[in-house]
Amino acid sequence: MKLICIGRNYAAHIAELANERPEEPVVFIKPDSAILPKEQDFYIPEFSNDVHYEVEVLVKINKVGKHINEKFAHKYYSEVGLGIDFTARDLQSKLKEKGLPWEKAKGFDGAAVIGEWLPKTDFEDLNRINFSLFKNGEEVQKGNTSLMLWKIDELVAYVSRFFMLKKGDIIFTGTPSGVGRIEANDYLSGVLEGRELFHLKVK
Numbered sequence: 001m002k003l004i005c006i007g008r009n010y011a012a013h014i015a016e017l018a019n020e021r022p023e024e025p026v027v028f029i030k031p032d033s034a035i036l037p038k039e040q041d042f043y044i045p046e047f048s049n050d051v052h053y054e055v056e057v058l059v060k061i062n063k064v065g066k067h068i069n070e071k072f073a074h075k076y077y078s079e080v081g082l083g084i085d086f087t088a089r090d091l092q093s094k095l096k097e098k099g100l101p102w103e104k105a106k107g108f109d110g111a112a113v114i115g116e117w118l119p120k121t122d123f124e125d126l127n128r129i130n131f132s133l134f135k136n137g138e139e140v141q142k143g144n145t146s147l148m149l150w151k152i153d154e155l156v157a158y159v160s161r162f163f164m165l166k167k168g169d170i171i172f173t174g175t176p177s178g179v180g181r182i183e184a185n186d187y188l189s190g191v192l193e194g195r196e197l198f199h200l201k202v203k
């Protein structure tokens with residue numbers, strides 16, 4: 001399975017990082033080794049002094065698909081979830097300055113938190129889902145999928161033009177504004193429509 005991540009999918013987040021607004025979705029991939037094992041603490045890697053949290057709504061692909069038409073995209077997933085795309089921001093900035101790939105800053109071990117999954121039928125409208133990230137009990141990120149530049153079905157269709165989607169693949173749909181640095185002893189928890197789907201400690 002692969003982790004397909006979407007960058008710059010919320011206008012406010014684009015602004016806070018002073019990035020250029022893209023004309024098409026920004027896509028990058030994390031290896032499956034980036035998944036943080038369940039119930040395991042997140043350890044800040046020794047190569048970064050500025051790891052940021054980025055909470056995101058996740059979609060799990062349930063069957064093989066290629067060149068998927070947007071109107072049929074909803075048939076290729078039945079569960080949604082919540083997770084964190086951890087980013088070594090200092091390393092990412094150095095790589096971007098040199099025009100180099102981001103993988104070391106985005107795909108390191110433990111950089112992908114995947115919470116519990118919920119049936120998409122639990123939600124009246126997937127394009128209006130509220131979600132939040134709490135750090136030490138304080139809400140630091142708050143988003144709603146209605147604010148995505150590209151909605152879930154658009155992303156499934158777009159990504160399938162370039163990568164064959166397979167059962168078990170996960171799409172990280174982008175993060176809203178409010179990203180920030182983590183420090184040792186922080187406690188993070190993610191909430192989707194009032195339900196906590198993950199929590200973890202930072203070491």
